[in-house]
Amino acid sequence: MTKITWSLLLATLLALGLQVASAHAQWVRTCVSANGNDANTCHCTQPCRTFQRAHDQTLADGEVTVLDPGGYGPLTITKSISIVNDGVGEASIQVSGGGTGIIVNAPNGGGYVNLRGITIQGVGFGGGTGLLFNTGFSLTMTNCVVRNHTDKGIWLRPTADSHFLVKNTLVADNGGRAGIFVDTQNAASVAAEFDHVELYNNTEGLELNSGVGVSNTAIVKATVTDSVAANNLGTGTLAGGFRVTSVSPFLPAYLTIIRSVSAFNGVGLISSGDGAPHLYIGQSTVTRNATTFQGNNMISFGDNYSRGDGDGDPPLTKTSPR
Amino acid sequence: MTRITPSLFLAALLGFSFHVASAQAQYVRTCVSANGNDANTCHCTQPCRTFQRAHDQTLSDGEVTVLDPGAYGPLTITKSISIVNDGVGEASIQVSGGGTGIIVNAPNGGGYVNLRGITIQGVGFGGGTGLTFNTGFTLTMTNCVVRNHTGNGIELLPNATSHIAISNTLATDNGG
Numbered sequence: 121m122t123k124i125t126w127s128l129l130l131a132t133l134l135a136l137g138l139q140v141a142s143a144h145a146q147w148v149r150t151c152v153s154a155n156g157n158d159a160n161t162c163h164c165t166q167p168c169r170t171f172q173r174a175h176d177q178t179l180a181d182g183e184v185t186v187l188d189p190g191g192y193g194p195l196t197i198t199k200s201i202s203i204v205n206d207g208v209g210e211a212s213i214q215v216s217g218g219g220t221g222i223i224v225n226a227p228n229g230g231g232y233v234n235l236r237g238i239t240i241q242g243v244g245f246g247g248g249t250g251l252l253f254n255t256g257f258s259l260t261m262t263n264c265v266v267r268n269h270t271d272k273g274i275w276l277r278p279t280a281d282s283h284f285l286v287k288n289t290l291v292a293d294n295g296g297r298a299g300i301f302v303d304t305q306n307a308a309s310v311a312a313e314f315d316h317v318e319l320y321n322n323t324e325g326l327e328l329n330s331g332v333g334v335s336n337t338a339i340v341k342a343t344v345t346d347s348v349a350a351n352n353l354g355t356g357t358l359a360g361g362f363r364v365t366s367v368s369p370f371l372p373a374y375l376t377i378i379r380s381v382s383a384f385n386g387v388g389l390i391s392s393g394d395g396a397p398h399l400y401i402g403q404s405t406v407t408r409n410a411t412t413f414q415g416n417n418m419i420s421f422g423d424n425y426s427r428g429d430g431d432g433d434p435p436l437t438k439t440s441p442r
Numbered sequence: 443m444t445r446i447t448p449s450l451f452l453a454a455l456l457g458f459s460f461h462v463a464s465a466q467a468q469y470v471r472t473c474v475s476a477n478g479n480d481a482n483t484c485h486c487t488q489p490c491r492t493f494q495r496a497h498d499q500t501l502s503d504g505e506v507t508v509l510d511p512g513a514y515g516p517l518t519i520t521k522s523i524s525i526v527n528d529g530v531g532e533a534s535i536q537v538s539g540g541g542t543g544i545i546v547n548a549p550n551g552g553g554y555v556n557l558r559g560i561t562i563q564g565v566g567f568g569g570g571t572g573l574t575f576n577t578g579f580t581l582t583m584t585n586c587v588v589r590n591h592t593g594n595g596i597e598l599l600p601n602a603t604s605h606i607a608i609s610n611t612l613a614t615d616n617g618g
Binding site for chain 1: 470471473486505507508522526529530580584605609
């Protein structure tokens with residue numbers, strides 16, 4: 121490989137990156153490679169080996185680019201950042217020892233986090249959790265795979281107003297409470313969109329839970345579109361395909377499901393808690409679950425298919441949406 | 443390119459992989475490459491050439507990562523494993539002589555199998571079957587292509603409780 125001279129390096133820096141003059145230089149773009157080394161700067165001419173080191177070397181609002189397939193290790197995110205594998209091969213984080221693949225501790229109010237094409241895989245040896253969101257303003261996650269964790273796959277636990285998008289993502293073979301668990305804390309308003317999400321073989325598929333400490337003004341709402349929850353067969357009451365939970369005296373959580381399928385789960389749809397959770401469903405199919413649905417405030421737009429369930433196939437009765 | 447010294451190699455092992463000290467070392471991640479060699483360990487610094495060798499070198503619950511386009515040969519799966527081609531190019535298994543591309547014989551009750559981005563292609567010469575699932579707890583198959591087999595494309599023959607999910611997958615031009 122060509123020896124990089126200092127003048128060339130400087131020219132590259134000026135051309136491609138903003139170098140911040142400090143004891144600890146950071147870049148607007150860093151790179152990781154299976155051939156990288158964390159002793160490097162993570163500038164893309166000197167890629168690093170781990171996501172964590174690259175994150176630490178990246179300025180807020182910057183990007184980490186994956187150069188080639190590999191395992192890049194667990195990561196705690198503390199800033200606005202984009203971590204991108206755009207089809208170079210598997211960019212994976214392996215989770216064991218009760219750890220967590222990605223922890224998001226970005227700034228509330230102003231932390232914008234974007235993950236693309238990342239695989240988070242539990243590999244035994246004590247298991248763990250796929251992704252845990254604690255703080256941040258937004259998380260957008262596309263083309264990811266989160267699977268084989270002993271605990272939850274994606275655990276969204278915001279403490280302040282947060283916006284989520286999970287799209288084109290497979291969440292499978294996870295334990296814990298649910299494949300995707302939205303578990304709002306501390307008076308946060310949450311808006312979440314789940315599009316083209318596949319939820320297979322988890323304890324529960326997806327649960328939207330307005331949690332504890334939600335103020336009487338905060339609103340917790342989510343939509344699920346073009347998604348599938350199948351074979352989520354946890355124990356006891358934790359076996360729903362899609363579930364919404366809220367507890368009084370706080371405002372209810374709203375879960376809207378459109379063009380989606382809930383099949384072969386313990387319960388197709390669940391609304392639980394005494395806080396009047398609301399579940400709206402349209403253009404969807406709920407079939408071959410042991411129980412079709414549990415709970416109240418299950419509002420059908422009247423264009424769903426529900427057939428062949430183990431509990432005698434009760435219809436999803438149409439109720440006028442509020 | 444920097445020469446990888448044994449100490450760096452060891453650091454990489456310790457950092458990114460559980461190296462199990464045994465006569466037959468296995469890894470939580472192995473890699474295959476068209477430039478690999480089955481005499482290698484399949485550690486991603488020493489990729490193997492075939493899925494079968496990589497599978498055999500991978501711990502249960504581990505991953506096989508495809509590094510570049512190529513044909514990686516037929517495979518019998520006997521454990522929880524994830525075999526992943528995430529867009530590096532075609533990762534293909536060619537089937538002939540009445541064989542089967544992938545046979546899943548994972549443990550009933552606890553075998554979790556995940557296949558992504560794999561092409562299983564019949565190429566004549568006696569034909570065969572694309573994928574046969576005999577045993578295992580789950581099979582999740584996404585972004586795959588199973589085509590041109592004289593037998594079945596995907597043949598699911600579970601003999602115990604099993605959960606199968608297949609999405610974004612093309613199964614076409616098969617007989618059986």
